[in-house]
Amino acid sequence: xxxxxxxxxxxxxxxxxxxxxxxxxxxxxxxxxxxxxxxxxxxxxxxxxxxxxxxxxxxxxxxxxxxxxxxxxxxxxxxxxxxxxxxxxxxxxxxxxxxxxxxxxxxxxxxxxxxxxxxxxxxxxxxxxxxxxxxxxxxxxxxxxxxxxxxxxxxxxxx
Numbered sequence: 001x002x003x004x005x006x007x008x009x010x011x012x013x014x015x016x017x018x019x020x021x022x023x024x025x026x027x028x029x030x031x032x033x034x035x036x037x038x039x040x041x042x043x044x045x046x047x048x049x050x051x052x053x054x055x056x057x058x059x060x061x062x063x064x065x066x067x068x069x070x071x072x073x074x075x076x077x078x079x080x081x082x083x084x085x086x087x088x089x090x091x092x093x094x095x096x097x098x099x100x101x102x103x104x105x106x107x108x109x110x111x112x113x114x115x116x117x118x119x120x121x122x123x124x125x126x127x128x129x130x131x132x133x134x135x136x137x138x139x140x141x142x143x144x145x146x147x148x149x150x151x152x153x154x155x156x157x158x159x
Contacts, residue, residue: 048157048158049091049156049157049158050157050158051105051155051156051157052091052130052155052156052157053130053153053154053155054104054130054131054132054153054154054155054156055128055130055131055132055151055152055153055154056104056106056132056134056138056139056142056151056152056153056154057120057126057131057132057133057134057150057151058133058134058135058136058139058149058150059086059120059133059134059135060080060135060136061077061078061079061080061082061084061086061117061118061135062077062078062079062080063077065077065080067086067118067133071084071086071117071118072086072092072095072098072117072118072119073095073098073099073116073117073118074098074099074117076117078117078135080135080136080137081135081136081137082115082135082137083112083113083114083115083134083135083137083138083141084114084115084116084117084118084134084135084137084138085102085104085114085115085116085117085118085132085133085134085135085138086116086117086118086119086120086131086132086133087102087116087118087119087120087131087132087133088119088120088122088127088128088129088130088131088132088133089119089120089121089122089123089127089129090122090129091132092116092118092119092120095119097116097158098116098117099115099116099117100115100116100158100159101113101114101115101116101159102114102115102116102132102156102157102158102159103156103157103159104132104134104138104142104154104155104156105154105155105156105157106142106143106144106152106154107152107153107154108142108143108144110141110142110143111142112138112141112142113141113159114134114135114137114138114141118133120133132154132156136149142154
């Protein structure tokens, strides 16, 4: 049996166990098209992202920071010296990227690895669908001068 056939069978089984058939069908179709393997607990992995164009913004993830409340993924605050990000709603994928690492590449050629801990909800005016909202540690890892912090065009990929 070839790999694509096995993936199709696994995804069909996944579809049978999903609580929302419409949502599962979308995941199934995207996964089958991208030959994505099935994850645990009857959930399909999201479509992996490579070199997505984004706007990097700055956010405070610690208590009292500009992020407001605790992070969506774990209900906790995170220190500014920890490389963490919030992804805009489409990329956050209903929390499927929680605690996963992403690689962010800046226009200066530097890159940084950060962990997804929060969603930048596009229902709020400041959050567009292409935002990677990053802690100070990410900006430092990208070696961006402090006077240029705030908004920068980047690309990012799932690790």
